[in-house]
Amino acid sequence: MIGYVTVGTNDIDKAAAFYDALLGEMGAQRAMDMDTFKVWSNGGEAGFSVTKPFNEEAATVGNGVMVAIAAPDHATVDKLYAKAIELGATDEGGPGMRGGDDSGFYAAYFRDLDGNKLNFFHYKQS
Numbered sequence: 001m002i003g004y005v006t007v008g009t010n011d012i013d014k015a016a017a018f019y020d021a022l023l024g025e026m027g028a029q030r031a032m033d034m035d036t037f038k039v040w041s042n043g044g045e046a047g048f049s050v051t052k053p054f055n056e057e058a059a060t061v062g063n064g065v066m067v068a069i070a071a072p073d074h075a076t077v078d079k080l081y082a083k084a085i086e087l088g089a090t091d092e093g094g095p096g097m098r099g100g101d102d103s104g105f106y107a108a109y110f111r112d113l114d115g116n117k118l119n120f121f122h123y124k125q126s
Contacts, residue, residue: 008059
């Protein structure tokens with residue numbers, strides 16, 4: 001259902017380098033590359049993009065907004081979270097089970113270089 005998700009940035013080159021390195025760990029590549037808009041994709045799945053705001057005002061973080069990116073297993077969540085932190089992201093809740101040990105929901109939360117909140121997660125239904 002979701003085609004792509006976009007977050008704002010105030011430094012498109014810095015954001016592009018961050019997401020090239022981070023999403024590249026998942027095999028994602030740039031599907032679109034314009035001066036003010038960049039999109040990454042794994043192929044037929046939903047894409048992720050960054051943009052400088054169209055109205056030319058500063059990009060700001062949405063209160064209560066978060067982008068969740070699915071991972072195939074717990075080890076990948078751990079690896080991607082560590083990579084995000086290595087690239088300068090800030091911790092918003094390290095890797096671990098959420099909702100109780102039997103919930104099947106494993107996630108790690110962080111904020112990118114512009115303060116946008118994201119997570120990597122793996123969900124296995126019981």
